[in-house]
């Protein structure tokens with residue numbers, strides 16, 4: 492077996508991220524001997540969507556069962572539209588039906604949808620039980636599973652319900668990425684580009700060459716963990732992780748979620764770079780470094796949506812409050828800066844794409 496790499500995230504509690512090939516098949520022993528030592532759970536409820544369950548649940552179940560845990564499965568229909576209160580409530584019911592108690596454990600197996608729902612359910616069941624993340628999309632490996640944000644959508648918007656609630660460990664098996672459709676894989680690349688721009692230029696270099704997913708994931712998780720370790724609840728420095736996301740969230744909303752999150756992030760990053768140049772924050776031609784990566788992975792550089800609609804959508808974002816909006820701009824690679832912009836000037840930000 493190849494080496495397992497680990498990183499530590501220091502949020503409201505410390506936990507480890509394990510990255511290694513075939514970890515799904517071998518994690519039971521690690522969990523038993525390293526992670527779940529105090530008050531070991533007897534039962535584990537795995538939360539998994541309908542596409543991922545047939546691919547990976549059996550391997551994980553075997554590994555956990557061999558380590559002495561009793562394992563149950565809750566599945567929900569794959570897709571963002573099922574990240575809702577109904578599914579959340581069914582997860583809690585499944586835990587109760589399978590008689591999980593407060594020392595037992597939830598496990599998210601899948602992309603960000605399963606991870607967000609499972610984390611939120613874990614934070615609510617019996618006022619909080621432990622949970623693990625087993626992310627299986629690139630986006631979930633480098634972003635959604637790291638950082639302890641949990642969520643579900645409501646009738647009035649995306650991720651309107653949620654909590655900050657860290658897992659006890661994140662177990663990443665890059666082999667699972669081999670079954671991902673290319674367009675879903677590329678959505679994670681947009682987030683990797685973001686980390687490359689705001690915090691680790693080596694990631695941009697990696698993306699241009701032939702690379703091992705484990706190496707890419709390791710560097711991206713390390714980049715994200717640095718921000719979380721300083722500011723878990725996003726009062727300050729963690730806001731830098733929103734680079735490209737003010738525009739991305741608006742693009743997703745105005746397109747009625749027809750443009751995927753990853754493509755919206757890709758376009759949002761370009762908007763943020765162009766605006767940084769336009770207002771003199773950035774004097775470098777950063778797009779020259781970024782566009783070859785976009786071409787390689789088929790990422791979108793502009794959503795072509797009306798700036799006033801995007802500005803209106805950005806004003807309704809849950810992160811927009813008060814008279815100003817915090818925009819994350821970039822001076823140069825690894826030199827992000829948070830700039831306050833009056834809400835009425837937000838249209839200028841979106842006009843850079845015209």
Ligand SMILES: NC(=O)c1ccc[n+]([C@@H]2O[C@H](COP(=O)([O-])OP(=O)(O)OC[C@H]3O[C@@H](n4cnc5c(N)ncnc54)[C@H](O)[C@@H]3O)[C@@H](O)[C@H]2O)c1
Nearest residue numbers: 542569602603604605627628630631634635640667670671
């Ligand atoms: N909590 C956070 O900090 C955070 C950060 C970013 C995104 N998110 C959330 O994450 C969600 C998006 O995550 P996502 O892109 O992983 O979406 P997803 O979980 O819906 O997965 C995308 C699709 O890929 C399939 N899939 C997953 N793993 C697979 C595999 N290994 N092989 C084949 N198919 C596989 C899924 O069944 C689904 O159809 C959104 O709800 C977003 O709000 C959360």
